[in-house]
Amino acid sequence: xxxxxxxxxxxxxxxxxxxxxxxxxxxxxxxxxxxxxxxxxxxxxxxxxxxxxxxxxxxxxxxxxxxxxxxxxxxxxxxxxxxxxxxxxxxxxxxxxxxxxxxxxxxxxxxxxxxxxxxxxxxxxxxxxxxxxxxxxxxxxxxxxxxxxxxxxxxxxxxxxxxxxxxxxxxxxxxxxxxxxxxxxxxxxxxxxxxxxxxxxxxxxxxxxxxxxxxxxxxxxxxxxxxxxxxxxxxxxxxxxxxxxxxxxxxxxxxxxxxxxxxxxxxxxxxxxxxxxxxxxxxxxxxxxxxxxxxxxxxxxxxxxxxxxxxxxxxxxxxxxxxxxxxxxxxxxxxxxxxxxxxxxxxxxxxxxxxxxxxxxxxxxxxxxxxxxxxxxxxxxxxxxxxxxxxxxxxxxxxxxxxxxxxxxxxxxxxxxxxxxxxxxxxxxxxxxxxxxxxxxxxxxxxxxxxxxxxxxxxxxxxxxxxxxxxxxxxxxxxxxxxxxxxxxxxxxxxxxxxxxxxxxxxxxxxxxxxxxxxxxxxxxxx
Numbered sequence: 001x002x003x004x005x006x007x008x009x010x011x012x013x014x015x016x017x018x019x020x021x022x023x024x025x026x027x028x029x030x031x032x033x034x035x036x037x038x039x040x041x042x043x044x045x046x047x048x049x050x051x052x053x054x055x056x057x058x059x060x061x062x063x064x065x066x067x068x069x070x071x072x073x074x075x076x077x078x079x080x081x082x083x084x085x086x087x088x089x090x091x092x093x094x095x096x097x098x099x100x101x102x103x104x105x106x107x108x109x110x111x112x113x114x115x116x117x118x119x120x121x122x123x124x125x126x127x128x129x130x131x132x133x134x135x136x137x138x139x140x141x142x143x144x145x146x147x148x149x150x151x152x153x154x155x156x157x158x159x160x161x162x163x164x165x166x167x168x169x170x171x172x173x174x175x176x177x178x179x180x181x182x183x184x185x186x187x188x189x190x191x192x193x194x195x196x197x198x199x200x201x202x203x204x205x206x207x208x209x210x211x212x213x214x215x216x217x218x219x220x221x222x223x224x225x226x227x228x229x230x231x232x233x234x235x236x237x238x239x240x241x242x243x244x245x246x247x248x249x250x251x252x253x254x255x256x257x258x259x260x261x262x263x264x265x266x267x268x269x270x271x272x273x274x275x276x277x278x279x280x281x282x283x284x285x286x287x288x289x290x291x292x293x294x295x296x297x298x299x300x301x302x303x304x305x306x307x308x309x310x311x312x313x314x315x316x317x318x319x320x321x322x323x324x325x326x327x328x329x330x331x332x333x334x335x336x337x338x339x340x341x342x343x344x345x346x347x348x349x350x351x352x353x354x355x356x357x358x359x360x361x362x363x364x365x366x367x368x369x370x371x372x373x374x375x376x377x378x379x380x381x382x383x384x385x386x387x388x389x390x391x392x393x394x395x396x397x398x399x400x401x402x403x404x405x406x407x408x409x410x411x412x413x414x415x416x417x418x419x420x421x422x423x424x425x426x427x428x429x430x431x432x433x434x435x436x437x438x439x440x441x442x443x444x445x446x447x448x449x450x451x452x453x454x455x456x457x458x459x460x461x462x463x464x465x466x467x468x469x470x471x472x473x474x475x476x477x478x479x480x481x482x483x484x485x486x487x488x489x490x491x492x493x494x495x496x497x498x499x500x501x502x503x504x505x506x507x508x509x510x511x512x513x514x515x516x517x518x519x520x521x522x523x524x525x526x527x
Contacts, residue, residue, distance in 0.1 A: 291323020
């Protein structure tokens with residue numbers, strides 16, 4: 001079972017220039033989206049990175065951009081009167097007039113007073129207030145103060161399933177009954193708490209988020225049935241935050257073929273990210289990436305040269321081993337031995353003896369709670385004196401408890417940090433949980449649900465109003481090292497769906513987890 005951890009992040013939008021974009025009508029505005037970052041010439045147009053000669057500038061707390069960068073690329077016409085130093089912008093029946101150096105502006109016959117006048121900077125670019133111009137043209141503008149980024153889009157008239165003038169309906173499948181129910185219920189509570197908070201603040205562009213939760217009992221056959229019901233009967237806009245590898249894999253191809261966005265799988269499987277699929281977006285770390293991060297930590301922080309791996313012989317263990325091998329290729333070290341064991345194994349003596357013969361500096365344990373703690377107990381009884389690192393599902397107090405003291409000094413990977421109550425995002429999470437679900441005990445799983453919800457909601461903000469599935473995909477692809485309340489360092493792209501490439505490490509000290517490393521990032525372009 002996966003244990004989910006949490007992190008804080010901030011929006012990361014880029015900037016845009018535009019060429020080769022077909023016009024929607026002869027005089028009307030184009031149906032495109034644009035992202036600009038203050039002070040940067042790099043931008044994004046419909047998910048494609050471009051380069052401008054001048055980036056956005058802040059003056060008197062207002063963002064200014066080159067007029068032709070926005071107006072002409074959205075299909076408006078720009079005129080310049082050199083004698084009066086007047087800029088005219090026209091789209092359909094809307095005419096905007098601005099004068100260089102003057103705070104007086106006109107939209108049609110209506111007069112406005114700007115906070116700061118338009119100005120000219122080298123190489124002869126006319127800078128105009130982006131919000132005033134964009135909103136006067138009927139465009140949607142979103143300002144990300146934390147990331148110092150501007151998101152502009154034309155308003156779409158395309159109708160999408162699950163979207164009305166007042167509501168956006170989405171779905172999730174969770175184990176609400178059966179042995180895994182405590183996890184599914186807690187994860188559902190985390191998602192619902194976040195959406196409740198957003199809805200109380202007015203929703204996204206005036207639309208409330210309606211979450212339909214279907215119980216699949218952690219049975220992949222039932223996952224298929226409830227997911228088809230969500231898509232074909234409930235007509236949801238997207239699936240957000242499904243729980244468990246078997247169920248998520250069972251519906252992945254169905255959702256991809258149906259063109260339904262699937263944001264966040266409660267799983268560490270790399271199959272959701274590699275090869276990338278258009279509508280499937282992972283958030284929590286996969287084992288291929290985690291294995292590489294473990295090696296980087298072992299080599300750089302623990303100064304290990306000889307690395308051994310003991311792993312359960314299933315998708316988790318095999319993906320983890322492959323990740324370790326990739327990490328050694330990238331970051332150094334030597335794999336001195338790898339030892340696999342069946343999931344039915346209860347006696348680890350022979351495996352530990354093989355590890356002892358290899359004399360490793362570090363042993364990476366790719367196994368979940370029971371076998372992982374059994375390995376540590378056996379290693380302690382046989383006197384294997386080395387450092388141990390294990391996978392993030394074991395970042396759970398139960399790992400320490402089941403080990404009977406054998407986990408002392410062991411390192412555990414982690415990707416969510418809710419320990420700092422003074423952190424604004426962490427404080428917001430706990431305040432919302434206390435308000436909506438004060439008796440919730442599965443806080444780590446609730447945090448996973450919160451992360452799923454906040455990643456999806458941030459994409460909704462970027463997708464504009466009303467959202468479409470295609471715009472949601474584009475919006476997700478604009479995430480570059482994005483941080484939310486608990487989600488941290490999330491990155492997507494045209495061929496990038498893994499989302500998470502950074503983790504940190506805990507160490508068991510005096511029977512408690514203690515954070516012992518900074519965030520370790522292995523992201524590279526086109527990984």
